Amino acid sequence: MTSSIIRMSKGPILENRIVIDDIVAGYGPVQVLRGVSVHVEPGETVVLLGSNGNGKSTLINAIMGIVRPTAGSIILERDGQRIDLIGKAPEEIVGLGIAMVPEGRRLFPALTVEENLMLGAYRKDARAKITENLEFCLEAFPALRERYKQIAGNMSGGEQQMIAFARALMSAPSILLIDEPSVGLAPILVNRMIAKIAELKTHRNLTILMAEQNFNQAIKIADRGYIIVHGEIAFEGRNTEELKNNELIKQYYLGV
Ligand SMILES: Nc1ncnc2c1ncn2[C@@H]1O[C@H](COP(=O)(O)OP(=O)(O)OP(=O)(O)O)[C@@H](O)[C@H]1O
Ligand SMILES: [Mg+2]
Numbered sequence: 001m002t003s004s005i006i007r008m009s010k011g012p013i014l015e016n017r018i019v020i021d022d023i024v025a026g027y028g029p030v031q032v033l034r035g036v037s038v039h040v041e042p043g044e045t046v047v048l049l050g051s052n053g054n055g056k057s058t059l060i061n062a063i064m065g066i067v068r069p070t071a072g073s074i075i076l077e078r079d080g081q082r083i084d085l086i087g088k089a090p091e092e093i094v095g096l097g098i099a100m101v102p103e104g105r106r107l108f109p110a111l112t113v114e115e116n117l118m119l120g121a122y123r124k125d126a127r128a129k130i131t132e133n134l135e136f137c138l139e140a141f142p143a144l145r146e147r148y149k150q151i152a153g154n155m156s157g158g159e160q161q162m163i164a165f166a167r168a169l170m171s172a173p174s175i176l177l178i179d180e181p182s183v184g185l186a187p188i189l190v191n192r193m194i195a196k197i198a199e200l201k202t203h204r205n206l207t208i209l210m211a212e213q214n215f216n217q218a219i220k221i222a223d224r225g226y227i228i229v230h231g232e233i234a235f236e237g238r239n240t241e242e243l244k245n246n247e248l249i250k251q252y253y254l255g256v
Contacts, residue, residue: 038209047219234248
């Protein structure tokens with residue numbers, strides 16, 4: 001009942017999914033992704049697991065148009081329409097309702113919280129809803145309201161991660177790509193961040209693809225996930241149980 005009220009107030013629900021098929025991508029002569037296929041269904045939280053340097057950020061950057069694949073396809077299915085994302089500029093991709101919380105926050109450290117948030121709102125739809133989205137972000141992260149005029153670079157790691165999340169939400173996305181939200185945060189803050197992602201997802205009806213190395217935290221909110229090893233999908237877990245029982249997970253994350 002409550003969720004239907006929230007949904008109604010947000011207008012029609014868009015059924016958006018991302019289907020990545022057999023992409024090859026890298027940096028110049030360096031091939032990083034070697035035939036990766038991943039899909040994210042409407043309303044899902046999908047986790048991309050893998051240790052350092054295996055291609056998680058490259059995959060997220062390929063979806064955002066920052067890295068251009070040399071083969072394969074990345075399709076956004078949006079209310080029955082199929083939109084090829086390869087070749088589109090990052091701002092066009094943001095315009096289609098996909099936003100990223102980048103690895104390492106990538107804030108503008110010399111700008112204030114307010115200025116950083118406004119930079120996330122350049123999308124046309126987002127500009128129209130700037131007051132509403134801003135209010136939503138400041139309600140979601142009350143600490144940012146208190147520090148609204150403060151310089152971002154002087155704030156703690158946890159606060160900077162909140163700014164990075166809020167900036168992404170200012171574009172009113174339906175799909176959120178989150179690159180290692182737990183990095184650099186104390187364990188208690190990681191707990192809070194994971195709980196906050198779950199809360200945002202419910203209230204915003206978001207679809208989420210999240211790269212994360214903290215397996216035990218990621219599976220608290222993930223529906224299912226993939227393990228990426230040397231730029232290839234080594235395992236696809238259809239649920240968290242399948243992930244927990246996987247040998248690679250036991251070896252890399254659970255210390256078995
Ligand atoms: N701009 C770049 N130019 C050249 N090589 C790069 C660049 N960015 C990443 N790489 C290389 O691509 C490979 C995959 O990197 P990527 O950042 O996708 O890994 P990751 O899984 O996100 O790792 P991490 O967990 O450390 O963030 C690595 O070998 C990395 O050195
Ligand atoms: Mg990375």
